[in-house]
Amino acid sequence: MPSAKVVIIGSGFSGLGLGHKLKEQGIEDFVILERSGDVGGVWNLNTYPGCNCDVPSHLYSFSFAPNPDWTSTYSPQPEIRAYLQDCVDRFGLRDHLRTGVEVTGATWNDAEQRWDIDTSEGRWSAQVMVSAVGPLTEPKLPDVPGIESFTGKIMHSARWDNDYDLTGKRVASIGTGASAIQYVPRIADQVGELLVFQRSAPWIMPHDKRPITDEERARFRRHPSAQRRERTKVYFSKEILVLGFVKRPKLMRLVEGLSRKHMERQVVDPELRKVLTPDFTIGCKRIVPSNEWYPALQKPNVTLVPKALAEIKAKSVVDTDGTEREVDTIIFGTGFHVSDIPFADKVHGRDGRSLAEVWQGSPRAYLGAAVPGFPNYFMFLGPNTGLGHSSMIYMIEAQIEHVTRALRVLDRQGAATIEVDRATHDSYNRMVDRKMATTVWELGGCTTFYQDVTGRNATLWPDWTFSFRRRAKRWKAGAYVLARARVPASATR
Numbered sequence: 001m002p003s004a005k006v007v008i009i010g011s012g013f014s015g016l017g018l019g020h021k022l023k024e025q026g027i028e029d030f031v032i033l034e035r036s037g038d039v040g041g042v043w044n045l046n047t048y049p050g051c052n053c054d055v056p057s058h059l060y061s062f063s064f065a066p067n068p069d070w071t072s073t074y075s076p077q078p079e080i081r082a083y084l085q086d087c088v089d090r091f092g093l094r095d096h097l098r099t100g101v102e103v104t105g106a107t108w109n110d111a112e113q114r115w116d117i118d119t120s121e122g123r124w125s126a127q128v129m130v131s132a133v134g135p136l137t138e139p140k141l142p143d144v145p146g147i148e149s150f151t152g153k154i155m156h157s158a159r160w161d162n163d164y165d166l167t168g169k170r171v172a173s174i175g176t177g178a179s180a181i182q183y184v185p186r187i188a189d190q191v192g193e194l195l196v197f198q199r200s201a202p203w204i205m206p207h208d209k210r211p212i213t214d215e216e217r218a219r220f221r222r223h224p225s226a227q228r229r230e231r232t233k234v235y236f237s238k239e240i241l242v243l244g245f246v247k248r249p250k251l252m253r254l255v256e257g258l259s260r261k262h263m264e265r266q267v268v269d270p271e272l273r274k275v276l277t278p279d280f281t282i283g284c285k286r287i288v289p290s291n292e293w294y295p296a297l298q299k300p301n302v303t304l305v306p307k308a309l310a311e312i313k314a315k316s317v318v319d320t321d322g323t324e325r326e327v328d329t330i331i332f333g334t335g336f337h338v339s340d341i342p343f344a345d346k347v348h349g350r351d352g353r354s355l356a357e358v359w360q361g362s363p364r365a366y367l368g369a370a371v372p373g374f375p376n377y378f379m380f381l382g383p384n385t386g387l388g389h390s391s392m393i394y395m396i397e398a399q400i401e402h403v404t405r406a407l408r409v410l411d412r413q414g415a416a417t418i419e420v421d422r423a424t425h426d427s428y429n430r431m432v433d434r435k436m437a438t439t440v441w442e443l444g445g446c447t448t449f450y451q452d453v454t455g456r457n458a459t460l461w462p463d464w465t466f467s468f469r470r471r472a473k474r475w476k477a478g479a480y481v482l483a484r485a486r487v488p489a490s491a492t493r
Helices: 013-024 077-090 178-187 214-222 224-239 242-247 249-266 270-275 293-297 355-359 392-412 422-436 465-473
Strands: 003-009 030-034 097-099 103-109 114-119 122-131 153-156 170-174 193-197 302-305 309-312 316-319 324-326 329-332 377-379 417-420 480-483
Touching (some): 013 077, 193 316, 214 224, 242 249, 249 293, 293 302, 377 392, 392 417, 392 480
Parallel strands (some): 003 030, 153 329, 170 193
Antiparallel strands (some): 114 122, 309 316, 316 324, 417 480
16 A cells, blocks of 8 residues: 555645645655646636636745746736646656545554545555545535436536537526636537526626736846745735724625626616616625626626526526526536535544534634644635635645645654644634624625525634734644654554
8 A cells, every 4th residue: 555644635725735845845755636637726627718816926826936037917827837847847746646546535544544535546654634625526516406417518618628619609608606607608609599597696896907018027037036026016905805804894895896886887877777787785795896797797798697597497598587498508606515515425544423513504614724633634725714804825835834844743743643732722713603694795695605504604704814824834833733653552562
């Protein structure tokens, strides 16, 4: 059975970033398992038309691996994927990477004080297991009657079939979240007819995206400090939104005014404008930047259906009013399993229960990384690490610092296991819930994928991002319990 000190599951930003830092610490005994054929995580799997990051490029990259060659202030998916592929070689991770290997289960072996990790290519043994699968991994399809009876083409935005020709097709697009807002304008001129099902209207902000000039790129190559200054400027311009999101939600009225003016400029019809106006405070759901969404909805072959999808038949879709429309293709832009983390079903801790069984539909973790009863296990972008305004790479780097510190403590103490203290874990989550109670996500009057089955916001971090990073970086005495290796009975005799 192959073994490693650290087994990392996933090769997106989290997995590659952790691998880089392990090597910096002189730890070479690790492996990165990736179920896909290439690295990149969400940026390898999402290939829908118009797929683009809505966080500025200079901030949506590793601080320790700047890329002076971004072609746009907001990077398209192919460039982000290429950046991560380049990081594999830049960080020297090629020999540590195993692609096409899917983890099917993992169980803590208390006798051996190691993880038994079952994969599509056999079992691995690890002292420490790290889940870097990310929250935007498993596409979510709505529970709609008749979905299996449809005889046309069905696809999810996160599993786009680029070999399927949409030309002239009658297409139903379900959902008006971030992905749909990007792909709908791209396919509108290609399809014959496009029905856009809108259960809840999103708030749209004007997009300040622009090309980065050759002169700017040359300057960033010559003077890396110039790009660092640009990153810092972007970071604080985004962080200021925490004042409205978290500290004083009433301030979001100022942002809402900008969004309303954007709609007024682009949507002339007052009736359509009324249908496109959300009924909740801006920021309660994810705010999406776009200059193309409203114009796309007003094209002659595009129809906005301000209803939820109620039923699917062999060749048609039916909305909640009972109106039936024939279509050839259904595209689901319905997001991911975020709070109901599918990977949690595969991880079994000390008492044999899975992470999903422990959470019972309401995930919690210390710093989004550690759970009592799961020794030597860490996760990236776990519960309450999400952001509604800034770059997840910033949060990932904070967790990288925390996890690598934990590994250093494990080695320096000569311990076999490290596990978060339950009292610390519970106190931390009470703090998160207390801060969450006064945010726009709780007071804004909406229901979102941020919430778990109990209604708790298990997704977002309710404070400044630098506050999270400070907590993750500072090692709190007593936060973790360490245990030495057990002495076998035969050795005692």
